[in-house]
Amino acid sequence: MKKYVLDLTVVSVERIHARYVLIRLTDAQPLPDMLPGQFVEVRVDGSPSTFLRRPISINYVDRAQNQLWLLVATVGEGTRTLATLQPGAVLNCVLPLGNGFTPAVSGQKVLLVGGGVGVAPLLYMGAQMREQGFEPTFLLGTRTQEDLLMLDEFKKYGRVFVTTEDGSAGEKGFVTNHSILQQEQFTRISTCGPTPMMKAVARLAREKGIDCEVSLENLMACGVGACLCCVEKTTEGNLCVCKEGPVFNINRLLWQN
Amino acid sequence: MAKLNVKIGDLRLKNPVMTASGTFGYGLEFADFMPLDGIGGIIVKGTTLAPREGNDYPRMAETAQGMLNCVGLQNKGVDYFCSHIYPQIKDIDTNMIVNVSGSSPEDYAECAARVDALEHIPAIELNISCPNVKDGGMAFGVTCAGAASVVKAVRQRYHKTLIVKLSPNVTDITEIARAVEAEGADAVSLINTLMGMAIDIEKRKPLLSIRTGGLSGPAVKPVALRMVWQVAKAVGIPVVGLGGISSAKDAIEFLMAGATAIEIGTANFLDPAISIKVRDGIDAWLDAHGCQSVEEIIGVID
Numbered sequence: 001m002k003k004y005v006l007d008l009t010v011v012s013v014e015r016i017h018a019r020y021v022l023i024r025l026t027d028a029q030p031l032p033d034m035l036p037g038q039f040v041e042v043r044v045d046g047s048p049s050t051f052l053r054r055p056i057s058i059n060y061v062d063r064a065q066n067q068l069w070l071l072v073a074t075v076g077e078g079t080r081t082l083a084t085l086q087p088g089a090v091l092n093c094v095l096p097l098g099n100g101f102t103p104a105v106s107g108q109k110v111l112l113v114g115g116g117v118g119v120a121p122l123l124y125m126g127a128q129m130r131e132q133g134f135e136p137t138f139l140l141g142t143r144t145q146e147d148l149l150m151l152d153e154f155k156k157y158g159r160v161f162v163t164t165e166d167g168s169a170g171e172k173g174f175v176t177n178h179s180i181l182q183q184e185q186f187t188r189i190s191t192c193g194p195t196p197m198m199k200a201v202a203r204l205a206r207e208k209g210i211d212c213e214v215s216l217e218n219l220m221a222c223g224v225g226a227c228l229c230c231v232e233k234t235t236e237g238n239l240c241v242c243k244e245g246p247v248f249n250i251n252r253l254l255w256q257n
Numbered sequence: 258m259a260k261l262n263v264k265i266g267d268l269r270l271k272n273p274v275m276t277a278s279g280t281f282g283y284g285l286e287f288a289d290f291m292p293l294d295g296i297g298g299i300i301v302k303g304t305t306l307a308p309r310e311g312n313d314y315p316r317m318a319e320t321a322q323g324m325l326n327c328v329g330l331q332n333k334g335v336d337y338f339c340s341h342i343y344p345q346i347k348d349i350d351t352n353m354i355v356n357v358s359g360s361s362p363e364d365y366a367e368c369a370a371r372v373d374a375l376e377h378i379p380a381i382e383l384n385i386s387c388p389n390v391k392d393g394g395m396a397f398g399v400t401c402a403g404a405a406s407v408v409k410a411v412r413q414r415y416h417k418t419l420i421v422k423l424s425p426n427v428t429d430i431t432e433i434a435r436a437v438e439a440e441g442a443d444a445v446s447l448i449n450t451l452m453g454m455a456i457d458i459e460k461r462k463p464l465l466s467i468r469t470g471g472l473s474g475p476a477v478k479p480v481a482l483r484m485v486w487q488v489a490k491a492v493g494i495p496v497v498g499l500g501g502i503s504s505a506k507d508a509i510e511f512l513m514a515g516a517t518a519i520e521i522g523t524a525n526f527l528d529p530a531i532s533i534k535v536r537d538g539i540d541a542w543l544d545a546h547g548c549q550s551v552e553e554i555i556g557v558i559d
Contacts, residue, residue, distance in 0.1 A: 053527065
């Protein structure tokens with residue numbers, strides 16, 4: 001897919017949680033094709049300590065409004081600066097980068113498992129599945145009810161199941177404990193979230209013989225496979241997460257533990 | 258439109274802007290962003306005789322106006338390059354230059370000899386300055402005898418333009434430059450990265466897997482510029498300048514300090530089309546200042 005450097009215009013920056021903002025961007029031209037699971041490298045202006053671009057997964061592409069949504073966890077100075085962007089400001093983006101989730105095919109029953117800010121790319125994936133006539137099932141895990149992000153958006157596209165560690169919403173426990181995994185047979189799991197969660201999901205998928213792909217977020221510099229900084233050990237040796245991923249089938253990873 | 262073409266030994270560059278090894282892949286990764294044939298040269302990723310997996314993750318740490326890396330020369334080896342990558346890049350209409358590394362003079366020479374056989378690779382950049390590998394790399398580049406031994410071995414087996422990339426992690430870089438010139442290098446390029454370190458104070462651990470790494474980016478530019486100026490005064494062969502160049506102004510500083518050409522490295526990560534913008538910026542500056550040719554400003558600083 002052709003990649004672009006674009007000066008996108010900020011439509012809004014919505015503080016949806018103490019630690020997360022939703023940035024909506026647009027452009028005078030129609031936005032390029034982008035696939036669920038791909039990401040954007042944004043340049044952070046006005047943050048002297050932020051030297052490199054920041055990789056942010058594509059949360060949603062609203063074709064009707066010509067908008068790109070980025071769900072940003074404000075974890076450091078760069079992302080905190082992004083949260084202060086005003087409507088009308090310009091955000092320089094390199095996009096779309098990496099390979100997305102494997103598209104659903106008929107006969108498959110897909111479960112999209114997210115945790116933390118890792119829920120972000122699953123919204124776009126679920127929306128695309130819905131558009132193609134499939135019904136995705138979302139399984140979202142957080143520590144507590146107030147950490148559940150964009151729940152109403154997810155509900156537009158499929159069934160949503162929730163786990164919280166404190167039991168304040170959905171079932172108490174981790175995503176891998178949810179009863180839906182016992183009640184229904186899924187043929188593929190696509191997951192994005194903290195590494196311990198994804199490793200637990202991968203383990204469960206392997207036990208149950210479910211095809212499983214995970215979206216990694218190793219530290220990146222270039223975003224295009226040039227600097228070889230974001231490598232993950234795979235069955236084919238060290239591969240760049242930015243170029244060969246960020247989505248990998250678990251069978252390619254050395255996650256056998 | 259001033260004349261932008263320069264020569265490094267027998268190598269003709271349409272303009273003095275190249276991209277630095279390890280920051281621009283094989284060029285192909287950047288083809289969507291800019292015309293690859295618009296710059297004077299592309300120096301592809303460090304290539305060794307045998308495949309190398311490189312160092313463990315994490316390999317990168319962001320620092321003030323720069324970054325550290327300890328990639329460690331991950332590459333699939335020279336034979337893979339010749340059979341799989343060369344066919345994809347050989348028709349790009351610019352100088353495709355291979356950065357060659359090794360762990361012994363014989364290694365370097367054998368790798369260089371295999372690249373010598375490739376018709377559309379007019380030059381190599383000999384990497385005697387990688388700070389991130391235990392065996393070889395910078396070990397050769399920090400002594401005159403070590404640097405000379407590698408260049409001597411390679412010069413016997415490599416017949417095209419030989420550029421030697423120097424390490425800044427030395428007491429006197431001009432001595433190393435003179436040593437490689439004496440062994441027949443056609444040009445020197447400098448600087449490779451400065452060895453550095455960063456620590457996660459909460460985890461009480463280094464941020465890089467092998468503890469240390471090479472610093473690049475604007476943070477190193479003044480050091481690089483000083484060394485280019487020193488080396489340009491010390492040797493008779495052309496000097497290729499690099500180290501933190503992020504704009505046409507930066508590039509012109511290096512040219513004025515004595516560099517015949519420049520390489521853009523880490524800045525490619527911030528703006529994947531920066532090298533073509535630097536070319537255009539040099540061109541505009543020369544026009545604005547009534548220069549007919551870029552050669553008028555090369556080495557004007559005493």
